[in-house]
Amino acid sequence: MLSDLREFVEMVDDEGELARLDGVDWNLELGAVTEVVAEREDGPALLFDDIVDYSSGFRVLTNPFGTIARTKLGLNMEPSLGPLEVIDTWRTESNDYEGVSPTEVGADGAPIRENVHMGADVDVTAIPAPRWHAHDGGRYIGTGCTVITEDPDTGWVNLGVYRSVILDDESVSVLFLPGKDGRITMEKYHERGKPCPVAIVLGEDPHTWFASSMTAGRQESEYELAGWMRGEPVPVVESEYTGLPVPATAEIVLEGTVPPLSERNCSDGPFGEWPGYATPASENQPVLEIETITHRDDPILLGIPPLKPPGGYYEVPIRTAGGVWNQLENAGISGITGVWSHVFERPQFLTISIEQQYPGHAKQVATAAATVPNGVYGGRYTIVVDDDVNVTDTEDVLWALCTRCNVEEIDVIRDLYTSPLDPVSDEGEAKSSRMVMNACRPYEERDLFPTVNRADDELRERVLEEWNLDEI
CATH class of the missing domain: 3.40.1670.10 (UbiD C-terminal domain-like)
Structure with a gap:
């Protein structure tokens, strides 16, 4: 069980599967380093610090699950299992799945509250989001992210992975594709003429990220799935502005609201996506207007950008x-x-x-x-x-x-x-x-x-x- 992203980094480092790089440029260079290393079968996880234009302490982690061994660690699977055994074990155990509900902790017990920026102090460009690919339309801060929404009818909390690009100091896009749970929830608020509360987690424990990237099912809890993977509840804290439950040990959280598209929308893209191509810009996309940024001391931005196949987000499908x-x-x-x-x-x-x-x-x-x-x-x-x-x-x-x-x-x-x-x-x-x-x-x-x-x-x-x- 991994309590947070930092414990994962420490364990990977102990296994000799982490490389630390200082002084890399956020503009294309960091993405290119990630791409070259990720193409190697034994490529290490990469922890970047002293990124160009940024002071020491705001770090970026990439290629976290780029080997089968690190994927098994992130999934809390036995290290001795072979690739197909991981699939078979996962699917057979999931047949007996019983979700483990998250547990709420107070702000004093939540490292994510170590730094709180509100109002005039909000500046999302203070985070060293890379420009990953040459054809990208901006700096995509949300790649290894978890986007949190709450259904206004049922109170169901959904976790999903939706890409996000920086638009200005106080706003980012959220690519809620049609038919996806985040989009359905957002539209329920907009039909009522209300903005949709959203929190974007940028650096979560591996179990929570894996759960967010899967399809738990409408009205089923990804937090409960992450708890099942961990073998214990995910600690969550009520977020500062929206009140949405966010992982208490998260590294960075952006929160605010997405107004109806008739009031504000954006162009998202181009972006190098999972098929291996720069997808064109997508118009009329949602915008998160950021009201609060919270982060831990010396935070780690989790970067999992799509790369040209056959490489993927993780090595066991x-x-x-x-x-x-x-x-x-x-x-x-x-x-x-x-x-x-x-x-x-x-x-x-x-x-x-x-x-x-x-x-x-x-x-x-x-x-x-x-x-x-x-x-x-x-x-x-x-x-x-x-x-x-x-x-x-x-x-x-x-x-x-x-x-x-x-x-x-x-x-x-x-x-x-x-x-x-x-x-x-x-x-x-x-x-x-x-x-x-x-x-x-x-x-x-x-x-x-x-x-x-x-x-x-x-x-x-x-x-x-x-x-x-x-x-x-």
Whole structure:
């Protein structure tokens, strides 16, 4: 269990997976350093201080979950688990999920209240928000953030990740996309002619950030999900201006209100997004008018900017792969032995391994996986392989695709729901097509299919140990 972001930094440092860099420029250089390091399989987490134009103490953390080991730490998973075991453990444990409600603490016990800026003291540009990519339309302060809203009808508190760019000293954008919980809540206030209270957390404990990046479900609590991941309640404190519950150990919190779009809106973008492209500016977007900024002493801004795939926010695709696996089994489809997403924690390149049980089994799995909730949004290619293929190994999957897939049997499913950030989605509509591919041995001929030309596992393990092959 991690109590806050600082404890995570300390633990990562103890494991030798943290690099400290002083004097880096916030304007493109910090983003480029992050990009180059994140592209390495063993790239460390990066803690920047003495950032150009800023005094020592206002820090930025990037690439926090850029290795499987750090992702497991952030998820509170056993260090010994392999990548697919993390997915399987997460999804099976989540079947017995019982949320752990947050616990409220007083302001005196909340480190986030160590510094409070209100009124004329509000200046969001005092935080060293980077300009991450060359084509970005501004300094995106909200990337590794948690945006908090409260439903005016039910009191339900939602946590979500929505990007945010600095507009001026006292305001930032909040990209509430249509259909997302934050947008639905905001519109309820605006329908009443009222501004929507919002708090943006810029540096939370990993469990809370992971929970915010997942879909807990409408009227379900991400705070309870984070508490379940931690194994104990998340301590929250009533925020200074809006009264929204914010993590007591957060690093930085911006709070204020979002007025109706007819009163104020902004252009958000361009911005380098998760598909790997600079998405164009989006007009008529919400604006958070900041009334209060609170932060800890020597705060840490958590930066998790989208980078060109296959890199992602974290190295084990629990949200996509675990969700698809559970959704397939909940639909009554058996024989699933593994699920993996190979590109940016999205189902753009989704692979499912199965133990074939009947004719048409592979095609059924492929079609279902491409259309279940966690497999459809942003999806493109869905591949089903036999259980002798390692779904976490892209090269192994491509080998199966190139040797077991009959091209004539590839299917295309048209007009499925996707992300509006998908660069090939239909103009003006968030929909696109999917390709589903059966890369399994033909069921009726599986016993006649050529034998794989590879030493068996027992022999491989014996020679590995006997001849010290790991040291060669």
